[in-house]
Amino acid sequence: MRSYHQIRGAAEDCHKTSFRTRYGSYEYLVMPFGLTNAPSTFQMTMNGIFRELLDKCVIIYVDDILIYRCSREQHLRDLDAVFTLLHKNRLITKGYKCDFLKQELEFFCHVVSTEGVKIDPKKIKTIQEWKPPTNIKKLQSFLGFVNYVRRFIPNMAGLSASPTDRLKDHDCFWWGEKQQAAFNQLKIALTSSPVLRISDPDRPYEFISDASDIAIGAVLLQDFGDGLQPVAYESRKLQGAETNYTVHDKEMLAIVHAFKTWRCYPTGADVTVRTDHRSLQYLRAQPNLNPRQIRWLDFLESNLHYTITYKRGANNIADALTRPTAHTAAILVAQTSPLLT
Known part of the structure; x- marks a missing residue:
């Protein structure tokens, strides 16, 4: 127009x-x-x-x-x-x-099709040619774009933790091997990002959540008849006092954060939450909850129809969303249908 x-x-x-x-x-x-x-x-x-x-x-x-x-x-x-x-x-x-x-079109850095949503290939080329930042402004520009497409990136919080820490040093910018490695891993994750399926409100949802010492993460999935497929990824760094939370509270925070982030998706739908922290499946029956846990439980109970189930960490894809490794991004995005068995 x-x-x-x-x-x-x-x-x-x-x-x-x-x-x-x-x-x-x-x-x-x-x-x-x-x-x-x-x-x-x-x-x-x-x-x-x-x-x-x-x-x-x-x-x-x-x-x-x-x-x-x-x-x-x-x-x-x-x-x-x-x-x-x-x-x-x-x-x-x-x-x-x-x-x-059209069955496929570009819309705000995304390609939307009958298969789902993916990052615009033109943007992927830009990412491939992105030079390592040499100052705070260039780093902010890169991290700003990464944040815009964060729902496509498994382990975004873990991978971006080291570069993000450099934003604190306003007076003296420096870029080391650790930051360069994280920068390269983020580029791999962005250029190999999966196609995210468009959610179907008539189908049940499944969350898989996890927490580590530095981050929390989750993946939102739905079964479209060909196995569970990713609808969105989410992860973020633990901030301030959150790093001192117990393992139980970190794992619970991951669930609450995922529900708040994706609140528009599962409203009124049945949601299954899979976690590798066994005690969370008995959350409703626990007699002694601290004030923070009571607030979180009240949020979950008043807004959502959910069931928490336990799944061993060795088989939990969300582990990769919070624990950065050299091959995390490449391994996650290489997984195809069915995503989980």
């Missing part, structure tokens, strides 16, 4: 957009680019126009409109509804920027 310039400015506010050139003074009659509230104003306008279609067959991010359906016939009806609303509200699209009836 032609976006901002299709939004008429209020007559009493046009003078606020005025600017001077050697040819004279001018002011915008439409919403210009660069205004602080322009993105939110345009997003609010689009949400209002497509309110009845949002999250049913349409996703809108500013001036990008994604229309989706399982059947071709219904998809054509949705297209007609979208263009009817555009025409009714006098919004113009650019034909050369439109793609129709």
Whole structure:
């Protein structure tokens, strides 16, 4: 779309957009680019126009409109509804920027298809050519991108722990062999990232969680008829006092963090949580809980239908999400259907 310039400015506010050139003074009659509230104003306008279609067959991010359906016939009806609303509200699209009836398309650094979601191959090439950071800003840029695609990266927290620690040294930046090794492992994980399946709210979910001395992690899975497949990965470093938690509390924190992160997925659905910490399967029956554990249990009980089961650590894929090793990323992403047996 032609976006901002299709939004008429209020007559009493046009003078606020005025600017001077050697040819004279001018002011915008439409919403210009660069205004602080322009993105939110345009997003609010689009949400209002497509309110009845949002999250049913349409996703809108500013001036990008994604229309989706399982059947071709219904998809054509949705297209007609979208263009009817555009025409009714006098919004113009650019034909050369439109793609129709696609089974695979690019959308915000991702490739979305009938198989699932993966990182855009163009971004993978950029990652492969990414040079080691030489200052704080370049490191922040790299870690910012890594964080954006973190749900594709097994063991993201463990792999990024060493480079992230360098952000603390604002006055003296240095880059050692340990940081370079972690940097290389992150690049391997990013360039070999798996295809994540699109979740099906009608199917049960399964979490596999784990904790180590430095991080917590989990993987969200669903069985689509061909074995359990990953929907998303999640991991983060333990912070501050969390590093002093008992093993039991670290393992419980991993479960709570996973549920909070993926709260939009399992709402109302049955969830099986698999952990390698045996005592957690008796969590509801434990007579003596500390205040922190009571808060966590209250969160779980009030929001979710879940069952905690025990699985030995040797067979727990989530172990790799919290314990960085030289080959973790390559091993995890090489696993194919069925992911678990």
